[in-house]
Amino acid sequence: MQDNDNFNSLSHLNETGEAQMVDVSAKQPTRRQAIAAGRIRMSESTLEAIEAGNAPKGDVIGTAKLAGIMAAKQTANLIPLCHPLPLSKIEVKITCDRNLPGYQIRASVITKAETGVEMEALTAVSVAALTLYDMAKALEKSMQIENICLLGKTGGKSGDYFVEGMTTSDL
Template identity: 50%
Template sequence: MTKLTHVDQTGQANMVDVTDKTPTVRTAIAEGYILMSPATIQEVINHTNKKGDVITTAKIAGIQAAKKCADLIPLCHPLALSKVDVDFEIQPDFNRIRVQAMCKLTGRTGVEMEALTAVSVATLTLFDMCKAADPYMEIQGIKVLEKVGGKTGHWRHENKQIDESDSQ
């Protein structure tokens, strides 16, 4: 039977000890989507949302969230992130906004949770800022696209081809 990493010998929750792991450069990229009405998409494009610049606010929220990941996810290691980037692609033909986050550091543990948290909070912020215009919005497809570093090396989501420029 495989030993569970987040449970100790007595079955209690346990933060994994990464002290002896070799620090490596680690990067993770995650994405998610928020679907909204065509009118709400136009408000975002035209900067006419009553709450202000929704993209800039969501970008800051995503970056802040990545930095606070260990405060939100039990047993998650606090990390000294060296880079967090949150990007948005408005896709009016699909009535959605794609959110992509990249987190990077040199450390002993991966940054997938930080990238996922950044995407999650950025899409939640978009929802919060646009909910008066469109309460029917949906957040979908949050997932890790790619991770680099550590024992597993380079991994890409099997259903996603990432442009090499995305993983820089």
């Protein structure tokens, strides 16, 4: 058994070391935004087929965007200690990148709540990438989902965070 004092500083563990959802009821709701990004790399021929609308399952990009939006709304059901949040806006952008070759995926999520939306933005990017893979796997199974990360977030007690080179105006 571990020393209980080690758990006192970990917000998601109770005094006996068990996982718990943090109580945010004393916090004031504030506007919070998070942006996450990722990419999916594929062969040029797969990219061309998707761009031409020749994927066997239909509208790859439209379906992946919608899946990302739906996933952000379901984050609390997917990640055990996330709070369900009233999401005000979810935007998923999927951009063709011929230099990759593949697609850049970016999600922005906004709420007015007691806790942040970083996990919702990351979930949107992840599921959009997985859906893109699923929609195009008949064309290529070697596609690679890469570099899913938080680019920035605003609001909350911990303050703003941005990856190097990014600012509030990029949100």
